[in-house]
Amino acid sequence: MFPLLRLLLLCCCVLLTSCVTQEVADDTRRGNFEALWHTLDAHYCFFDYKRQEYGLDWNEVYNRYHPRIDAAMTDRQLFEVLAEMTYELRDGHVNLYAAHDVARYGRWFDDYPMNQSDSLERKYLGTSQEYESAAGLKYRILDDNIGYLRCASFEVLFGSGNLQEVMRKLGTCNGLIVDVRSNSGGLLTAASKLASLFVNETTIGAYMCHKTGSGHNDFSAPEPIELKPFEGLRWQKPVAVLTNRRTFSAANSFVMYVKGLPHVTVVGDRTGGGAGMPFSSELPCGWSVRFSACPMYDRHMQCTEMGIEPDVKVDITTEDYARSIDTIIETARTLLSAEILKD
Numbered sequence: 001m002f003p004l005l006r007l008l009l010l011c012c013c014v015l016l017t018s019c020v021t022q023e024v025a026d027d028t029r030r031g032n033f034e035a036l037w038h039t040l041d042a043h044y045c046f047f048d049y050k051r052q053e054y055g056l057d058w059n060e061v062y063n064r065y066h067p068r069i070d071a072a073m074t075d076r077q078l079f080e081v082l083a084e085m086t087y088e089l090r091d092g093h094v095n096l097y098a099a100h101d102v103a104r105y106g107r108w109f110d111d112y113p114m115n116q117s118d119s120l121e122r123k124y125l126g127t128s129q130e131y132e133s134a135a136g137l138k139y140r141i142l143d144d145n146i147g148y149l150r151c152a153s154f155e156v157l158f159g160s161g162n163l164q165e166v167m168r169k170l171g172t173c174n175g176l177i178v179d180v181r182s183n184s185g186g187l188l189t190a191a192s193k194l195a196s197l198f199v200n201e202t203t204i205g206a207y208m209c210h211k212t213g214s215g216h217n218d219f220s221a222p223e224p225i226e227l228k229p230f231e232g233l234r235w236q237k238p239v240a241v242l243t244n245r246r247t248f249s250a251a252n253s254f255v256m257y258v259k260g261l262p263h264v265t266v267v268g269d270r271t272g273g274g275a276g277m278p279f280s281s282e283l284p285c286g287w288s289v290r291f292s293a294c295p296m297y298d299r300h301m302q303c304t305e306m307g308i309e310p311d312v313k314v315d316i317t318t319e320d321y322a323r324s325i326d327t328i329i330e331t332a333r334t335l336l337s338a339e340i341l342k343d
Contacts, residue, residue, distance in 0.1 A: 027284035029078055033069045035283050036082055036096075037062050040089070042214035045276050045295045049303050050089065058216075061088045076100065079287070086289070091305070092248055093278045093292045108245060108272050108307070113315050115244035115269050116181040120316075120326040124148055132169060134162040139170060146333055147173035151194065154186030154250040160232060163197060167233035175336030176235055177329065179242040181268060185249025188277075195257035196230040198239065198264060203227045205257035207297045208277070222297065227257055238263045238339040240332035243310055248272035255308050256298045263339070266310040267332045273307040 025035035041058060050056035065085045069078070079096070083103030086094045096103035124142065125131040131140040135158035138150040147170035170176060178194075185191075195205060207222035243255055243266055252271045258264050276292025283289065297303055312331065320327045 025284050029069050029071050029073050032078065032283045032285050033066070033082065036085070036289060039281050039289065040291055043211060043279065043293055044089065044291050045211060045293055046091065046305055047216040049305060053306060054090070056088065061085060079103070091276070091292055092272060092274050093276055093290065095290045097288045112245045112269065115316050115328060116246070117316070117321065117326070120321070120324060121150065123324055124326065124329060125150060134158065134165055137162065137166060139166055141170065141173055142333070144333060144337070145174050146336055147176040148179065149176065150179045152183055154183065154190040154254070157187050157190045158193065160230070163193065163230060164232040167197065167235065171233055174340045175237055176239040177242060177332050177336070178239060180247050180251045180254060181242050181244040182246040183251035184246060185251050185274065188250050188253055191250040191254035191257065192227060195227050195254055197235050198258055198261055199227050199229050200234060201229060204299050206253065206299060207301060209295050211293055219295070222301065238336050240336055241266045242328055242332060243268040243271050245269055245272050249274035252304060252308065253296065256304050259308060265312060265335055266308070267312045267335065268310050268314060268328045270307040270309050273305050275303060275305040
């Protein structure tokens, strides 16, 4: 029995050794740089798209940042260089997390007007006694019988009962404003749930692919994401969806789902994008990196990673802001009133 036991143990060691197919980088300055670059190289999903949009060359990025890594660097110096490398992807879903900071690319909204104000929002919603709130959705009827629904986040999955009550309250309105400005995303299921109010039959809202290998073009065939009609009161009248550059991730997906549907008009600024489902990994030093791993496309197979253009482009003017007027909301009200008269 003893020789047999030795043979079994030897076989187990061989099998376990054969399972190790990728070397683990050392916890050194160079090792962490290599780990980050190679993780993104193998799993990030928008390399070809970014190359077409602005000429991204990931190998050139490696050659440019590699000489900046030095064994004598402090943690903060290493973090700064690695963060700058991630910014080359121009993706708000790419973040590097350390104990002292989070690297976040923000030029997709920092370089543009805010186009949303909490002060103006309070004017249209009124006091806390004047609007109703359901699972984070704030809503009321404006004085021209236009419904106003503020969705500031998709971090909470509102239930069917919540949406049913919202529709019951706003159902008598002639038009509806859905304000998703500065909504940085959350649950994709919440975005789909809200979009279900605006379809009367199962509709393809988007497509998603999955990474199948380490090559930049290794993806599965596109899989449809279907929107199923809400099982309750649904909206049948004109609706304006308000957007700005901070409409991102799941909120970008919501706009992607509803743009082009009958009676839907997108008003405001281009969305911030964020059309990749994020995935997380860890570097040898314990820092974690989040990045886009599964690309999403609209129903026409167009990528919305860099944002979605509105149907009607409008900014909040300085003059209107000084008068406590939200130019984007007022433009939406005018458009809805014209649509109502036309119908």
